[in-house]
Amino acid sequence: MELLQLQYFSTVARHEHMTRAAEELRIAQPALSKTISRLEEDVGVPLFDRQNRQIRLNRYGRAFLLQVEIALGALEEGRRELVDMLDTEQGTIRLATPTLSRLSSSISEFRKVNPEILFRVVQIPPAASNDMISLLERGDVDLCFIAASLNQSWIREQIVLKAEVNLAVPTTHRLAARDSISLAEAANEAFIEYHTEHPFRHINNAYCDAAGITRNVICEVDEPSALWSLVQAGLGVAFVPRNTNDDPNVKLLSIKSPCCEREFSIAWNEKRYLPRAAKQYLEFLGSYFHPESK
Secondary structure, three states, X not given: OOHHHHHHHHHHHHHOOHHHHHHHHOOOHHHHHHHHHHHHHHHOOOOEEEEOOXXXXXXXXXXXXXXXXXXXXXXXXXXXXXXXXXXXXXXXXXXXXXXXXXXXXXXXXXXXXXXOOEEEEEEOOOOOHHHHHHHHHHOOOOEEEEOOOOOOOOEEEEEEEEEEEEEEEEOOOOOOOOOEEEHXXXXXXXXXXXXXXXXXXXXHHHHHHHHOOOOEEEEEEOOHHHHHHHHHOOOOEEEEEOOOOOOOOEEEXXXXXXXXXXXXXXXXXXXXXXXXXXXXXXXHHHHHHOHHHO
């Protein structure tokens, strides 16, 4: 069994299509097919079910793929650790985040001090927390920027930022003349909310439970921009983090009680090697968002 066979198998398993895998690997399809066949001979079982020109991972292939990904990930971690030790290559930070707006300025300032360090950023839908868990588990990213805990024992989470959450109301709303309210006062309002599986929805539910109210949710969305636009249009009210963007159609009300905050954290896999560049960025974030702690 050779390393090249495992790398080719991983690519074919991802595509479940020989032609597309061959194109990505930049080799001839017959050569790729022969390599996969030799691997199957080595392990003693077929890894794919073949029907006409279609291939699908079978149960043996799925089980083998899990171990192959672990092996390839361990080898890549070893390579990156050696690079760190030799200090002969630019550092690269692989980062997944649902939002760039809260991180872009920190990345810019970090690179002013460390111009040799590059970022490779993957944007993940806010509700797709399982995707982040998978990326960290496979070692595809070094760090994840999260607004809700991933709740895994092997994932370390470090809070880097706390944001006050306000109630956004249209400027035509009866409460728009106020600067602050108790959340209980909004018990009968029409709320714009995220879908039930969205992490922000769970956080918002906790605010309402603490206030002892049940919301009248009239619309559910996936993205913050959609939520904001519906408040602008006067359809209802919504929980939003405080920002400095002035909008003539929306008024932000401070919530006096209960305490409403969102905690943003950086998460990483404690079982995997964390490159030196990623550790530098972690340290930088602490001083960037909390300059008083310098």
